[in-house]
Amino acid sequence: MPYYIIRNPYVTGNSVIAMKYKDGVIMACDTGASYGSTLRYKSVERIKEVGKHSLIGGSGEFSDFQEILRYLDELTLNDHMWDDGNSLGPKEIHAYLTRVMYNRRNKFDPLWNSLVLGGVKKGPKGDEKYLGMVNMIGTHFEENHIATGFGNHMAIPILRGEWREDMTFEEAVKLIEKCLLVLLYRDRSSINKFQIAKITTEGSTIYPPYALKTNWGFAAFENPSKGAVGTW
Amino acid sequence: RKPLSPVSAAMDAASSLMGGPSSADAPTDGEHRMGTTIVGVCYAGGVVLAADSRTSTGMYVANRASDKISQLTDNVYVCRSGSAADTQVISDYVRYFLHQHTIQLGQPATVKVASNLVRLLAYQNKSMLQAGMIVGGWDKYEGGQIYSVPLGGTILRQPFAIGGSGSSYLYGLMDHEWKEGMTQEEAEKFVVKVVSLAIARDGASGGVVRTVTINEEGVKRSFHPGDKLPLWHEEMEPQNSLLDILAAGSSDAMVQ
Numbered sequence: 001m002p003y004y005i006i007r008n009p010y011v012t013g014n015s016v017i018a019m020k021y022k023d024g025v026i027m028a029c030d031t032g033a034s035y036g037s038t039l040r041y042k043s044v045e046r047i048k049e050v051g052k053h054s055l056i057g058g059s060g061e062f063s064d065f066q067e068i069l070r071y072l073d074e075l076t077l078n079d080h081m082w083d084d085g086n087s088l089g090p091k092e093i094h095a096y097l098t099r100v101m102y103n104r105r106n107k108f109d110p111l112w113n114s115l116v117l118g119g120v121k122k123g124p125k126g127d128e129k130y131l132g133m134v135n136m137i138g139t140h141f142e143e144n145h146i147a148t149g150f151g152n153h154m155a156i157p158i159l160r161g162e163w164r165e166d167m168t169f170e171e172a173v174k175l176i177e178k179c180l181l182v183l184l185y186r187d188r189s190s191i192n193k194f195q196i197a198k199i200t201t202e203g204s205t206i207y208p209p210y211a212l213k214t215n216w217g218f219a220a221f222e223n224p225s226k227g228a229v230g231t232w
Numbered sequence: 233r234k235p236l237s238p239v240s241a242a243m244d245a246a247s248s249l250m251g252g253p254s255s256a257d258a259p260t261d262g263e264h265r266m267g268t269t270i271v272g273v274c275y276a277g278g279v280v281l282a283a284d285s286r287t288s289t290g291m292y293v294a295n296r297a298s299d300k301i302s303q304l305t306d307n308v309y310v311c312r313s314g315s316a317a318d319t320q321v322i323s324d325y326v327r328y329f330l331h332q333h334t335i336q337l338g339q340p341a342t343v344k345v346a347s348n349l350v351r352l353l354a355y356q357n358k359s360m361l362q363a364g365m366i367v368g369g370w371d372k373y374e375g376g377q378i379y380s381v382p383l384g385g386t387i388l389r390q391p392f393a394i395g396g397s398g399s400s401y402l403y404g405l406m407d408h409e410w411k412e413g414m415t416q417e418e419a420e421k422f423v424v425k426v427v428s429l430a431i432a433r434d435g436a437s438g439g440v441v442r443t444v445t446i447n448e449e450g451v452k453r454s455f456h457p458g459d460k461l462p463l464w465h466e467e468m469e470p471q472n473s474l475l476d477i478l479a480a481g482s483s484d485a486m487v488q
Contacts, residue, residue: 007359010384033386038403041380041388063355063386 009061009112011035013046014190015151016057016116017179019163020129020144021172024200025118027057028176030183031209032191039191047197047206051076054090054119055199055206056097059148060136061112068111071100090119090130094140102138110136114148119199127201147179150187155179169198181212267436268300269398269427270311272366273410274391275419278376278447279368282423283311284398284431285439296439305330306451308346308369309444313396314383315362322353322363343369347379347387355385366393370446398430398437405429420445420454428461 011033018027033041046065047057050072058065075096079088088096094117104110114135120127133148134140145159158179167175176196184190192214197206225231271282283300286293300312302323308330312319326349330341347367354363367379380386380393392410394402405426414422420443427441441456459470471477 005359011382011386035382038400040382040403041390044388061384063351063358063384066386067355 005107005109007109007112009064011040011062012112012189013044013059013062013065015147015149015155015183015187016046016059016114017147017151017155017159017176017183018057018116018118018131018145019159019167019172019176020118020131020165021167021169022165023169024120024198025055025129025131026169026172026176026196026198027055027116027118028180028194028196029057029059030180030190031193031195032189033062034189037188039189042191042193043209045195045206047195049199049204049206050093050117050119051079051089052087052203053121053199054088054093054117054130055197055204056093057116057118057148057197059114064111064113065115068097068100068113068115072097089121089123090117090132091121093117093119094130094132094134094142098134098138098140101134101136101140105136105138112136116146116148118146120201122201150183150190151179154182154186158182177212181214184212184214267398267434268313268396269402269430269434269437270300270313270364270366270395271399271402271423271426272311272368272378272380272393273414273419273423274376274378275414275416277416278370278445279378280416280419280423280443280445281309281311281366281368282427282441282443283313283396284427284437285442286437287316288436293438298439299442301442301444303327304346304367305334305341305369307340307371307446308343308367309446309451310346310350311366311368311395313364318361318363319365322350322361322365325353326350340371342371342373343367343377343379344371344374347377347381347389350379350381351385351387354381354383358383358385364395366395368444368446370448372448376447394426396437398427398434401430401433402426416445416447424456425462428456429464431461432464432467 013033014030016029018025027047029046031044032039033044047055048069050056097115101111116133118131120129131146132142133146145163147155162175180194184192192211193209195209267286267288269284273280281301285298287295287298302310302312304310304327310323329349330346334341350365350367354361364383365381370376378390378393380388380390394406423443424441431437440458443454445452
């Protein structure tokens with residue numbers, strides 16, 4: 001048995017972005033899964049509900065994400081069977097996933113994903129919003145806004161500049177869509193088909209997939225060499 | 233398989249598995265691979281699976297009439313692409329499991345269960361296998377279904393699926409020409425056209441087009457020999473000999 005395995009990813013999902021807002025947590029991603037440079041699968045759901053209080057978004061190797069969903073099914077099923085009036089909240093699910101990811105990393109056999117975990121649960125201080133991420137090497141943290149993959153480079157700067165604590169759902173969606181659009185323009189592996197999901201104390205909603213309008217109507221785009229003849 | 237550094241891993245995986253040139257293989261003694269084009273489509277009432285028939289070892293065509301569509305149960309078949317050995321072993325195991333499962337269940341296995349067994353083997357042995365498969369069949373609960381199980385062991389249900397090295401040439405075509413709810417005849421004609429277009433451009437695909445149609449009534453296997461496939465761009469009508477052409481006197485002889 002080789003002491004190091006490190007498998008390559010084959011079918012990979014793109015960035016996931018998420019942020020807290022006034023009523024809870026909002027999460028979004030595109031519905032694509034690539035196979036190397038081919039945009040192979042275009043109707044893939046990469047955000048799923050976990051238990052009553054959380055949403056999970058996964059990027060990276062899709063088969064590993066599917067396996068993680070199976071682990072979470074088992075976890076939440078056992079939790080439900082306790083029938084003790086308690087249910088696992090997002091913080092607990094995040095902690096569980098962190099252990100799973102870190103322990104696989106220690107065996108040099110990682111689950112090749114970056115996972116975003118968000119949710120709302122009643123705590124001692126009332127409804128507590130939670131948002132965190134964990135990746136294939138076990139790095140994990142909590143934040144007000146999270147992005148994986150290319151989103152780290154393109155979306156986080158926007159979120160750092162424009163996110164506020166008390167955004168309404170409409171403001172949050174607008175900000176998320178701004179990030180999704182920038183990813184669509186600048187991330188080669190993204191596709192124009194998105195899913196937004198939200199989770200509040202009332203429950204979670206994963207909205208049906210939709211596409212965003214893109215803007216190409218710049219004079220400079222039509223005539224790139226107009227002001228600089230001979231340019232490449 | 234040699235472990236690759238994570239940085240170059242994804243790029244290497246993508247290029248080597250799309251059937252790109254493999255300098256490691258000597259021309260004739262590489263591992264048996266099915267370059268392959270495999271297709272599965274749902275139509276109104278069932279599914280049609282199709283595949284080419286070329287198995288190559290390096291540059292040599294080891295088998296020009298292979299059967300890449302294997303039976304798993306009476307109502308579920310699988311299209312195999314990638315390493316011939318790996319997919320044969322997976323098919324054998326899944327057939328064995330499904331046989332027991334059917335006895336225990338007391339009724340035919342569902343397509344979903346069959347596909348998930350394929351997925352389990354593919355996922356749990358992902359570092360050792362090179363197998364891309366399309367599982368298709370009919371059961372009384374969900375009707376005709378197609379499940380894609382690509383490298384890595386992802387499982388995805390789709391209205392149609394393509395796989396193998398020849399599938400690179402089919403993405404655009406399927407985007408353009410696929411439609412829901414075809415009749416059985418339309419679907420059978422469509423998959424033959426699609427596979428033969430891939431064969432025209434993919435060196436690793438060739439030979440005959442085999443199809444398997446599965447619906448409520450049962451299973452129908454079809455054979456479309458290489459010389460009966462439609463001709464595409466820059467392909468010519470096959471002749472017995474130049475002598476026949478000259479005898480017919482109708483050729484425009486290329487004269488300087």
